[in-house]
Amino acid sequence: MSRLDSFIRRLSAQRACLDRAAGLIGDIDGPVLELGLGNGRTYDHLRHILPGREIFVFERQVAAHPDCIPDDDHLILGDLACTLPAAMARIGRPAALAHADIGSGDIEATARNAARVAAVLPDLLAPGAVVAADQPLSDPRLIALALPDDVQPGRYHLYRRVAGEAA
Amino acid sequence: MSRLDSFIRRLSAQRACLDRAAGLIGDIDGPVLELGLGNGRTYDHLRHILPGREIFVFERQVAAHPDCIPDDDHLILGDLACTLPAAMARIGRPAALAHADIGSGDIEATARNAARVAAVLPDLLAPGAVVAADQPLSDPRLIALALPDDVQPGRYHLYRRVAGEAA
Ligand SMILES: C[S@@+](CC[C@H](N)C(=O)[O-])C[C@H]1O[C@@H](n2cnc3c(N)ncnc32)[C@H](O)[C@@H]1O
Ligand code: NI
Ligand code: NI
Numbered sequence: 001m002s003r004l005d006s007f008i009r010r011l012s013a014q015r016a017c018l019d020r021a022a023g024l025i026g027d028i029d030g031p032v033l034e035l036g037l038g039n040g041r042t043y044d045h046l047r048h049i050l051p052g053r054e055i056f057v058f059e060r061q062v063a064a065h066p067d068c069i070p071d072d073d074h075l076i077l078g079d080l081a082c083t084l085p086a087a088m089a090r091i092g093r094p095a096a097l098a099h100a101d102i103g104s105g106d107i108e109a110t111a112r113n114a115a116r117v118a119a120v121l122p123d124l125l126a127p128g129a130v131v132a133a134d135q136p137l138s139d140p141r142l143i144a145l146a147l148p149d150d151v152q153p154g155r156y157h158l159y160r161r162v163a164g165e166a167a
Numbered sequence: 168m169s170r171l172d173s174f175i176r177r178l179s180a181q182r183a184c185l186d187r188a189a190g191l192i193g194d195i196d197g198p199v200l201e202l203g204l205g206n207g208r209t210y211d212h213l214r215h216i217l218p219g220r221e222i223f224v225f226e227r228q229v230a231a232h233p234d235c236i237p238d239d240d241h242l243i244l245g246d247l248a249c250t251l252p253a254a255m256a257r258i259g260r261p262a263a264l265a266h267a268d269i270g271s272g273d274i275e276a277t278a279r280n281a282a283r284v285a286a287v288l289p290d291l292l293a294p295g296a297v298v299a300a301d302q303p304l305s306d307p308r309l310i311a312l313a314l315p316d317d318v319q320p321g322r323y324h325l326y327r328r329v330a331g332e333a334a
Contacts, residue, residue: 042171
C-alpha cells in the first residue's frame with residue numbers, strides 16, 4: 001500500500017466516523033467541539049453535516065484556509081493543556097459531539113495530547129455525547145463504539161460518553 | 168460538499184488516473200517523470216504500481232517524507248523553467264509516463280507552470296507515452312484520453328503523446 005493509498009484510507013475513515021457520530025447525536029443537545037483546526041477540512045465537514053449546531057474550535061495556532069476559520073466567539077486559542085480545562089466557561093453547556101484530530105509526527109506530543117484529552121474532555125460532554133478521535137482515548141467515562149464497516153479497527157476511534165460520572 | 172469531501176475526491180481521482188496511466192504504458196519503454204515531489208505521496212504510489220521503472224523527480228525544494236525522497240541521481244533540483252528544457256541530458260532517453268501535479272494556491276504561477284510543462288514536456292516523452300496532470304495541458308502533441316469512470320471531467324487530466332512530432 002502506498003502513502004497515497006493510506007492517506008485516502010485515513011481521510012475516508014475520518015469522514016465515515018464523523019458522519020456516523022453526527023448520526024448518533026440526534027437526540028442529544030449541545031454544541032460540537034473540534035480539537036485541532038489544522039487546515040479546517042474536518043471543521044468544514046462538521047458544519048456541513050451538522051448545520052444547526054454551534055461549533056467551538058480549539059487550536060494553538062491558526063493556519064487554516066481563510067474560509068474555514070470560525071469567528072472569534074467560537075475559536076478557543078491556546079494549548080489544549082490550558083484551554084480545555086477552562087473551556088466550560090466559554091462553551092456554556094455540555095457538548096453533544098467532540099472531534100479530536102490531534103496527532104502529529106511527534107509521537108510524544110501526540111501521546112501527551114491524547115492523555116490530556118482523555119482526562120479532561122469527558123467533563124465537557126453531555127451524557128451520551130459521542131467522541132471521534134484519531135488517537136485512542138482511555139478513560140472510564142468513554143466507552144468504545146463500533147466503527148463503520150469500511151473503517152479498519154485502529155484507523156480512527158469512536159466513543160460514547162457514559163451517562164454517570166465514572167464507570 | 169465539504170472541503171474534506173472534495174479533498175478525498177481529488178486524491179481518489181489522482182490515484183485512479185495514475186493507476187490508469189500505469190496500465191496504458193505496458194508496451195512503452197522508458198522511465199517515469201514526476202513533476203513536483205510535494206510530500207512524496209504520488210511518488211510513492213508510482214513506485215508501488217510501477218516497481219520496474221526508473222523514476223526521475225523534478226522539484227524546486229524538497230520537503231517530502233524522508234522515506235519518499237529519491238536518490239540524488241533521480242532528483243532534478245530547481246525550477247521547472249530551467250530543469251525541464253535541459254532534462255534529456257539527465258534522463259537519457261524518452262519517458263513512458265509523466266505525472267505533473269503542479270497546481271498551487273497561486274493561480275498565475277499555476278498557469279505559467281502548466282503552459283511551460285505543455286510546451287516542453289512532450290520533447291521528453293516517447294511516442295505513445297501517457298501524461299497524468301492536475302492542470303489541463305494544451306499542446307498539439309498531447310491528445311486528451313478518456314478518464315476513469317469515477318473521475319469527474321476536469322478534476323484530473325490524462326493525455327497521450329502522439330507518435331509524430333506535431334499534429
Ligand atoms: C492533524 S491537525 C488537524 C487537521 C484537521 N482535522 C483538518 O481536517 O484539517 C492537528 C491540529 O491540532 C493542533 N494541535 C495539536 N496539538 C495541540 C495542542 N496541544 N493545543 C492546541 N492545538 C493543538 C495543531 O496545531 C494542528 O493544527
Ligand atoms: Ni508499501
Ligand atoms: Ni459546501
